[in-house]
Amino acid sequence: MDRIIRFAGVTKRYETEDRVVAIDSVDLEISRGERVAIMGPSGSGKSTLLNLISGLDEPTSGTVFFEDRALSEMNDNELTLMRRKKIGLIFQTFNLLPTLTATENVSLPLRLDGMRRRTANARAVELLTRVGLNERLTHRPDELSGGERQRIAIARSLVFNPPVLLADEPTGNLDSHTGADIIELLDKLHDEFQTTVVLVTHNSSAAEHCERRFTMLDGKIVSSNE
C-alpha cells in the first residue's frame, strides 16, 4: 500500500529540568487512506506524535517523512504550506479564531492561499452544510455550542480536501452523545474522501472505528491490534 507517513527512529526530548522523553525512538508507517487510533494515558506522548507529523514540532533525533519527504528538509514556508493543503488539524479545544464567523473561520485557509473571498466563502458554506451547520454560517464561535464548534473545526480542516486528517481528542471536550456524532461525521467523511485519519482518543468506542489501534506509554508504542 501507498505509504504517506513514516517515522524512522524518532525521539523527542524536552530539555526541562527532569529531561522528559516525550517520544522514544518510534518507528511507524501509516498508509494512505488508513485510519489509525492512538490511545494511552495522559503524558504518554500522543499529542507530541501528532505535532511531529504536522511539523509543528521537530524531533530531537530521527526523521519524520510525509509523502516520502523528510520534514527536516523543508523550510518553514514549505511546512506551512504542507499544513495548509495536505493536513487537516482538529483539536480538543477546537482552536477557532474567536473574532471570525463560522464561514470566515472555514474559508480562512483558502483565503490565506489567495482565493477570492466569494469563491472561498462558497466553498466554506458547502463544507459547513456537509457538517450540518448551514444554519449557523454567520455565528461567531462564542455563540455556538462545543459540538457545533468542533464541526466548524472539522469543516475548516477539510477545505483543501487534504489527504491526512490529524485529530487530537476531538471528542474530549464534548458530552458522549455529541462526541459520538462527531466520530460518526468523521466516519462519513472518511468513506467519502478516503482521507487518512490519525485519531488520538481516550475513548475506546471511538477507537473501534479505526482499522489500526496503538497504545502508547512513556513515549513508546507498546501495543497494537495487528
Next chain:
Amino acid sequence: MNSGLKLVTLRQWSRHKLRLSLTVLGIALGVAVFFAVRTTNRTLVDSLNSTIEKLAGKATLQIAAGDEGFPVDVLKTVRATHGVELAEPVTETIANTVEPANEKLLILGLDVGSDLKLYSDLFEEGDMAIKNPLAFTSRADSIAVTRKFADRFSLKDGDTLRLQTLTGEKTFTVRGVFRSEGSGEIFDGNVAVMDIAAAQSAFGKTGKLDRIDVMNSADVPTDELAAGLRSQLPAGIKVVRPNLRGQALENAVSSMHFGLTIMSFLALTICIFIIFNSFSISLNQRWKEIGILRAIGVDRGGIMRMFLTEAVVLGVIGSLLGIAGGVGLARVAIIVVSRVTATFYGAITSGKAFSIDYVFALEAVGIGIATSILAAWLPARAASHLRPVLALTNIETRQKEYGLNKIRIIIGVGFVIAGLLLVRYSRAGIGMNIQMFYFVFVQFGMILLLPMFIRLGSKVLRPVLGKLFGIEGIIAVETMAAAPRRTVSTVGALMIGLSFVIAHAGFIQSQKAALDHSLDKTLGADFVLSSSNQLNARTYHFSEATAERLAALPEATATDVISVSAVELGGEEISLMSHKMDAYFTMSPDLLDYGDPAPARAAAVHGEGALISNNLSFRANLKLGDRIRIDSPTGTLELPIVGMFDYFRSEKGTIFIDRELYKKYWNDSRVDYVFLNVKPGTDRGVFKQKIQDTIVGEQAFVYTHEEFKAWASRLIDQFFALTYLQMVIAILVAAIGLVNTMVISVSERRRELGIFRAIGGLRRQVAKMVMLEAVAIGLIGLFTGVITGLFSAYFLVNTAAKVVAGFTINLVFPYSITLMSIPLVLAVAALSAFFPAFNAARIRIAEAIGYE
C-alpha cells in the same frame, strides 16, 4: 496585599517584562514632562528675580523708567529727598562684543569714584582688583570684567576688549576684575563694569540714567520713602522695590507659562491612556487566572487591591525614573526658555543652573502615583467583577467587551458641541481658568466617541485594507475592532498626541498668516533697517544722524524713523512706538482697521492723537475717541485714540505716537528702525548695498520688505521653539502607547497567532497582519487626532490668543503638518509594530496552541 497574591503578581511580572517596562516608561514620561515644566517655570521666575535682585545689590528701592532711561537730574532730586541714605546712578547696556567675538556683555555703568557701598558684595575689599581706581575712572576706555569672563577668554589686566558702541567699534582696556558673585553671577558671568560717565558717552546715554539704586535711611521706612519719591518725580518714572520689578517680568512671560502648563497636563493625559491600556491588557492576559483566583476563594477586594498595589508600585518606580528624566528635560527646556525670554521680552535670566526642588519632586511622584491609580481603577474594577464561571469555561467564551453605547455617543457629541459653542460664543473676559474647561469638554467628548470612531474606522478600513493587502488586512482590522478596550486606549493616546501637534501647528500657522497680513498693511516700506535682529532691541540703537543720512539718499522717497520703548498702562508694560507719522501713513496707506484715515493722519502727525493696536483696545477696553494717559519721564501725556489696527509686536498691546512728540516727552532721539521707500525702478540689491555703505560702522540689519516678513515669520518659529519641542514629546509619548499596544496585542494573541500558523498561515502573513493592525490603529488615531486637533486649534485661536494677548486671528488649516503627519504616523505605526510582528512570526506554534 496577601502573600499568595503577591506571588501571583510577581510571577506575572517576570513573564511580562516588556509590558511592565513600557508601562513604567509611560509613567516616567508623564512625570518627567510634568516635573520639567514646573521646574522650568520656577527656574525662569527665580532667575528673573535673582537677576533683578542681584542687579539691585543692597538697594531697597529702584528708580527706573523703561528702556530709554531718564534725565540725570533726577539723581539730584532723589538725593535731596528726605530719607535717602544712598542713591547710586546706574546705566545698563547689553553690548555685543567684537573681540572676543559675538558675546553679549551686560555693561553696568557705575559711579566707580564713589565707594560703591550698595555693591559691596561685588567689590569686597581686595576682591575688586582695581589696582588704581583713579586711573580706572580717569581713562574712558577702562572696563572691569568678572573673573569668570576673564578666565573664559584668558583676559588679564591691561588686555583689550572690542565692543560695538553707538559710534562704531571701540577698544576697551581691562583694568579690573571682580568676583563672579552677586551681579557678577547673572548672565553667566557676562557682566562688565565701566565708569558711568564713560558708559554714558560710549552707549549714547549722555545725560541719562537707566536706574537709580536707593537705600533708605534707618529712620524712614521703605514704603514711606517710596511714597515721598513718587511725589517728587514725574509719573513716567517708577519707584519700585526690586522684587516688584521681577513681578512685572513674571507677568510678561505669563503666556509662556500658560503654554508650558497645558503641555504638562497633556503629558499626564497621555500617561493615563498608557497606564489604562497596560492594565486593561494585564486584565486580558490574566482573566483566566483571575477567574481561578476568584473560584478558589479570593474576594473582590483582594483582586482590586492586587491591581491597585501593582499600580502604586509601578507608579513609584515610573515617577522616580520620571524625575531623573525630568531633570534632563528641564535642562534643555530652560535653555530654550531663556532664549525665548531674552529675545521676546528683553529679560535677562541669570545663567544660574536650577536646583532640584524637593517639593516639586514629591509632588511629581504623588501625581505619578495618583495617575497610575486613576488609570488602573477601571481595569481593576472590571477584574474584580469578572465572573469566575466565565473564566473557567471554555477558552473562547470570553467575556464580551463593551459594544457601542448609544448614550455614550449622545453624551460625547453633546460635550463636543457644547465645548465648541462655548468657545465660539462665550465672552472673552470670563477668564482662562474657566475657558480651559471648554477645551476639556471637547477632548472629553472626543474620548467618549472613540469607540464609535473605531467602529466606523474599521467599517471603512476593512474593505480598503482587504483590497490592498488581502486577508491579512481584513483580519488585522477585525482584531483591532474586536478588542475595543485595547484599541480605544491606544487610539486615544495617539489622538491626544496628534491633536496637540495639529492644534499647535494650526495655531502657529494662523498666527503667521495673521502676522503676514498685518505686516502687509502696517509695513508698506520697501526697506527696513533694524538695529537688532531681535525683537526687543535693548542692545543697540542708531543715532538720529544715521537716519538723516539715509533719508538724504537720492533714491529714498519717504523715510520713517522709529524708536521702540515701553510704557506702563494699567499695570502692564505696553509697547510704545514712535513713528514719523506722515511718512508712516504714506508708506502704509491701508494702515487702519478702525478710524477715518485722513483725520487720523492729520491728528497723529500733529501729535494730537495716538494710534493703538487692536489687542490693546481689546485688553484695556479702549475705543476710538477714548483718551489715553501715557506717563513719560517728563510728565503725563494725554491723547485721543484716532486709529486702531492689528499689530502683533506685543502681547500686552502697542501705542503709536509721532516721533517729535516722543522726542519731546522722552527726551530720547535714539533710533531702532528706519523704514525707507525708494523710487520705482530702483535695483533692490544695489540699493541695499548702498544702505550698507551709508551706515558703515553701525551695527545694522537691512531687510527688503520680503526679507523682513520672512524674518518676522522666523521670529514666530523661535517663539514657538518650545512648542516644537513639545510636539516631538507628544509624538514620542503616543508612539510609546502604540508600541505598548502592539507588544501586548501580540503576547495576548499568542494562541490565536498559533492557530493561524497551525492551519497554514505563513510567517510573513502573520507579520503582515500585526503590522497592518498597527497601521489601522494609527490611521484611526490620525483621523481622530486631526479632528480633535482642529477643534483645539479653534480653541487656541479663539480663546488663548484672544484672552492672553487680545489677538484676533483666523484659523488656518495646517495642511502641510496634517499631510506630513500621515507618513509620520504610518512610519511610527510600522516601526512600533516591527518587533512585535517579528516576534509574532517566530512564535512556537505547538506551545502557543497548548491548552493553557
